[in-house]
Structure formats: C-alpha cells, structure tokens
Amino acid sequence: MKIAGFGVEAWLNEYETTATTDISQSSIAALTLGQVTALAGDDGQQFYQHLNDMKLNYGWIEGSPEFKQLVSDLYTKVPAENILQTNGATGANHLAIYSLVEPGDHVIALYPTYQQLYDIPKSLGATVDYWHLKEDRQWLPDIDELKQLLRPDTKMILLNNAANPTGCLLDEAFLKQVVALARSVGAYVVVDEVYEPLDGTPFVSIADLYDKGIATNSLSKTYSAPGVRIGWTATQSTAIADTFRKYRDYTMICGGVFNDQLAVLILKHRDEILARNREIVAKNAKIYLDWVAQEPRASLIAPQGISVSCLKLEIPVDDETFCKQLLAETGVLLVPGSRFDIPGHVRLGYCTQTTTLQRGLRLLGEFLRRYDA
Template sequence: MNIERFELEFWLNPLDDKAKYNFGSSCCKPVTVSEMLDLTGTDQEAFFREIESMSLHYGYFEGMPRLKQAIAGLYTQAVTPEMVLCVHGGTGANSIVCQALCEPGNNVVCILPSYQQHYSIPEALGCEVRIFNCGAGEEYSVDLNKVRAMVDQNTKMICLTNPGNPTGYTFTKAELEELTDMARETGAYIVSDEIYRGLSTEYMYSICDLYEKGIVTSSTSKVFSSAGTRVGWIVTRDLSIKDALMNLRSYNSICEGPINELIAAIILEKKEIFYERNRKIVEEAREILHQWLKGQPHLRLACNSMGPTSYIYYDFDIPAQQFAEDLLARKDVLVCQGGCFQQDKSFRIGYGFGDVEYFKSGLARLGEYLAELEQ
C-alpha cells in the first residue's frame, strides 16, 4: 500500500532518548507493575498466582470478558460489553476501523489538526479526504457549519480526536450532538479517537454515548499510564459492522495477550484512581505552562487543553521542523514539530511526566532559545 510517511512517529521515535528535556511524549506518567498493584489495591500474591496459571495459548478473540466489562464501564449505559472489541493499541484500533470502512468512491471528512492515521490511511485506501483545518486562521476554532458543508451522501465517516491530539480541544456535548445530526442525515459514521478522554472533573461525553453509528477508538496508553500493555479497543453500538471489524482484526493481530489484558482490566476497573492521579499531574504542569506563556509575546496557545499536551503557534519566520531541530540542538529540548500535524510555525508540548522542576527547567531552556531568536 502506498501511504504517506507517518510524520509524528518518524520524528519522535529516533529522538525519544536523545533530549535532556523530552516534551515530546503525550503519555501521563507511566506506572510500574508494582505501582499499578499498589494504586489499585490488588493483592500481589493473588495477581502473580493468576498469571502463573495462565495458558500461553491464544487469548480471547474479542477480548477478555473482564476487560470488556471494564471498558464498557468507561461510558454511559448505552454501551455494553457486546459492543467492545479489544485490539492491539490505539493505533491498531484506528487502522482496523479505517480498513473496515474505507473504499474508493467514499469520502472522509477529517477535522485537523489530528492524528495522521485518520487521514492518511483513508487516502491510501482510495477515499477522497476532505480536511477542515482548525488551525488555518488567526484563532483556533471548530466551525461546524464548514464541517457540515463538507458532508454529503458519499461521506463514509467524519473523523476527529476528542480531546484533540495535539491541541487537547474537547468537544462539548452540544457540539457532539451537532456532529451527530449532520452524520445521521447521510448515514455517515463518526470515528472519534478518545485516547485522551477522562481528565476532566466532569463526565466527558463520548460519541458512542450519543450516536448509534459512533465509533470510539482508544487504549490504556495515555491517561491510564500503561502504553506498554498495547491494549486498545473499538467501541460501537452498530453491531452490523462487527464482523468486518473482527475480520480486519484477524488479519491484524488475531487476539491480544491475556497477561496484558488482565493488567488493563485491573487498571480500568479502578479508572477513577488513574483519572485523579493524572489529572493532578497535568493540571499542575498546565498551569506552569500558562504562567510561563504570559512572558512569551511570540507564542500563542491554540486553545485550552483537557489532555496532557498543549499546542502552541509562534510568529517567528522559521519553518516548524527547523524550529524544533534547532531547539533540540541548541537547548536539548524536544517538542513535536508542527509538520507532524500538517501545521506550520507551531509545536506540541507534552507535560504528563509528573516532574514539576524538570518541566520548569526545560521551559527556561525553551525561553532562552526564543530570546536568542529575537536578537
């Protein structure tokens, strides 16, 4: 398949361990197995006895029942375990959904900036991709009237990340309902990558709560501090597409590892503990970022974030990749350059790592770099 290079992964992965101040990650502070057991109040001896007795044969083909129940519990009562399919990570979820639904003759409406899978995979599969770019104007905004104008009878799906990657923008219930109305008019699906969902003090509405043809993709990677489990999921109330999803999953990974699914189930059963832990981490760091930005006249925050990252535009006449490369070379600070998200003169900054002094020191280095650009 001829597909565009995955810019974010090609940018971040080779540099992940190269910077003293790594603000590229979008995960909340990861836990060790021991920390996970302590946080959730799980009996360690019982946990390891269960693992010792596990068969190393194939796992559950739709996902461990305990895990599917825990995933369903992340949403309202509209979602049941039958509507959950466990897959290999959030990237596996996005890939499977796109491959199951997209084909030549369809179009896909994608709200940018977003995660590249949502537009590059449909394009590679022969779909027309229609882009609404929230970052194209002076101020970041989601103009749903312009999105509606892109939707027609050939629209297979509307794709978004909620909260946004990279911006952290969170759609209100009213905005999700408006998107639902426009999708329902033509029978389009709404695919919502909700991997950053859950860090608000209020319930964050999911597309699968509100729309019978809503499809959620997510995983334990970000707000559940366990990217290494590679446990993801697809949720949809439209069971008519379940066979297609299962078929693509069979080509993709067959099943997931039962040890990983057990860990994920324990974490999701205690979701509020992880929400509270990671909410505190990101809120403290985000406030530090906001205060620091008050002294940076050349930077503009895209929007208020409800995730572990924020997105920043700058007014220097320097391309995004060059800005990030120079920042890394001169100040040992790594950020995600805007080209990873089809944006110019901008970058994503992550702050979910849980070390305030580290973050302040890195911001000071970033401030030094900006001051040098003024000279």
C-alpha cells in the same frame, strides 16, 4: 497501496531516544509496573501469582470477558459484546477505517489532527475532504463547513476528540450537530477519544450519541500506560462490531494474556489513576500557563484538561529547524508543528513529570532568548 510517511511518529522514532528532557509526548506521565500492581493493595503479589499460573497461549481473542465488561462500563449504550480489544488506539482506528472504507468512498476528516485519521482512508482509495480546525476559533471547526463538505454518498466522518495536538474539545451540543448531519446521509462517525479531559470539562462519547458512532480509545494517554498497548473499539451496533470481527482476524489475533490482565487491573483502579492524573494536569497546567504568560515569544490556546498542547512560537526560523537545534544544544525534545501541518507551532506535552516540565520550560525559555538581539 501507497501511504504518506507518518510525520509525528517518524520524528519521534528518530529523535526521542537522544533527548535528555522530553516534553514532546502526549501521554500523562507514565506509570511504572510497580505503581500499577501496587493498586491491588498487596504489592502485586496476587496479580503476579495469577500470571504465574497462566498459560502463555492466545488467551481471549477479543479481550477477556472482564476486560470487555470494564470497558463497556465506561459507556451508557455499548454492551460488553460490542467491545473489541486492539493494539492501542492506533490499532482501533486502523480496524475501523480498514473495515468500513472502500476505494471511491467519500470521507470527511477533521484536520489537522492525528495523521492516521486521514492518510489511511486515502491509502485505501477514498476521497478525503478536510474539515478544518481554525486557530482563530480556538482550534474549533465550523459546523457550516461540515455542511458544505457533506455529500449524499459520504461514508464516514473521522474526528479526534479531544484533538492532538491542539487540545480542543468538541462538546456534546456540537457533536449532536455532527450526528444529525451524519444521520441525514447514513454516514459512520469514528472518533478517536484517547484524550478524555481531566479538568472537569463534560465529555460524551460518540458511541453513546449515535447508533453508527464508533469510539476508539486506549490506556495510553489518560490512563498513563502506553506501554501496555491495549485499546478498543466501542459501538452500539452489533452489526458494526461483527464487521470489525471479520477484519480484525486479519490484523490482530489477540492482545496477549499479560497485557489483557494488566489492562484489567488498570481499569479496576481507574478512579485512583484518574485522581493521580488530575493532580498532575492541574499542577503542570498552572506551571505551563504561567510560563507562557511571561514568555514574549510564545502564545497558547490552552488545552482543555488534556495532556497535549500546540504552542505557537514567534521565531525567525522554521519550526523543524528550531526543534532540531533546540534538541542538539539543550537536549529538549518537542515535535515540530509542521509534522501535523501546523507550521510555526510545536507540540508540547506538559503532563510529563513536573520536574521534567520545569527543566524543559527553563531551557526552552533560555534558548528563545537568542532571537531577542
């Protein structure tokens, strides 16, 4: 099996540890362990005592019953038994693709988004056609292009909703059109849903729209806990969940008893965490959009209440050279758009700590002035 290098991950692996001002990340400002355990109201004492009494065995293989029920409650048509715990959303995406895609299958993938969604099917021997996000359509795809790509033997349609790094969101009406097309040929629809909008924009999961819809998600982005490394697959179909169970045994035994219980605590206090994160998104979005409005070398199709954005830069050098020079001279880290096949842009994660965002934008603006002479 051959697979392309993972552009964004390779970049972050090489450069994120040297950054002093990281505005590249796609999660909302990470919670500390203390902040999470404090949500229980007793400074985490009951949580830690519970952990002290737990045996460090494999625990619940698919996730504890409490975890599965809490995740099931996020949907309207997904029973708890059809929730499978994974190693983040990357593990969930891998499980869904690995379980269902075979050599020679035809797959359609939204592009450019998260590279995993099209390069894993390619590595498995599938034919992958790209359904393009279009900058002149506010980074939205054209449903007519999907109709043209669809074949009677199309096995799977892979989406990222909302999309990383562009921040665009496919609404319910649009998703229903996708479902109708998928149903006409019996195709699965897998949607990476880790970027749920927090600005009040309506959001609907593919798992609630389609019996062959598969939602993947995690605690990493909207829930500000990427270090917990807990995600899941969700589907209405018990048959699909059972297929995943077989393949999951080859990729992940369990999430670990500590991570599972921390995930339960986070999901129990979902409302408090999302309230905190909505405040961060609203405050930082204003700072960011105000900066873009006064920066002559930057333009932006604003993300829809999610934690990541795709900033267009008018500069006389390629985006990767720019990002390397910016990091070397200022300590500011961005991800070159070329790592997502979007040259001339950068991924800017504006939902970091507000002081970090402000410092990063100031240094970025100062650095851009060198091209004005």
